[in-house]
Amino acid sequence: MTWEPPHDGPLPQHHHNCLGCGDRNPHGHHLQVRLExxxxxxRHTFDERHAGAPGITHGGAIATVLDDVFGFAGYLIGQPAVTRSLSIDYDRPVPVGAICDITARLERREDRKLFLTAEGVDASGARLFTARALFLVVDLQHFHGPRPPDSSARSSRTLL
Ligand SMILES: CCCCCCCCCCCCCCCC(=O)SCCNC(=O)CCNC(=O)[C@H](O)C(C)(C)COP(=O)(O)OP(=O)(O)OC[C@H]1O[C@@H](n2cnc3c(N)ncnc32)[C@H](O)[C@@H]1OP(=O)(O)O
Incomplete structure (x- = not known):
């Protein structure tokens, strides 16, 4: 079977419990990622749960969201891929409650290596942050490594 790249539109969440995009993770960002x-x-709005300094989004929360958006690159190539490295420039404070539009691109692929870039802008188009990531293509066995015996994540997984 040959891989058909997805059409423009919403992409499926990684799985229900994913911290970035899972619809059933109460601590998650509930990201909805589209291909365009x-x-x-x-498009994401950080809330009070994601504050670092008062009223300003925590850099770690931004990293979580970026990592997850990059994680959708797997859908572009039809193979799962995971983060090997992630680097972020925080250009401006991201206010809690403000709309943030994130765009990520697969710049190039070298064998298993996916070189990705991303940018986040506010509603006026001002740049908030930029990021680079290296993802490595893995096989599905990667996700079935050792886990705690009572892990509830296993039962709630969908894709994986
Ligand atoms: C069917 C469609 C499904 C699609 C949809 C699937 C969705 C599927 C769920 C995904 C969900 C995502 C969610 C959000 C993204 C996470 O959060 S992913 C979770 C966080 N990341 C991880 O847990 C990964 C942990 N790390 C690892 O498991 C292993 O280090 C890795 C990443 C598998 C790589 O291990 P490895 O295969 O042994 O790689 P290694 O041989 O060391 O390096 C491979 C190559 O990369 C190069 N390399 C390594 N590091 C670097 C570096 N920093 N810089 C440059 N080159 C490097 C090496 O030199 C080597 O190059 P070559 O010799 O091949 O030319």
């Missing part, structure tokens, strides 16, 4: 013209897009 070959790029990955997510």
């Amino acid at each position: 013209g070959g790029a990955l897009h997510a």
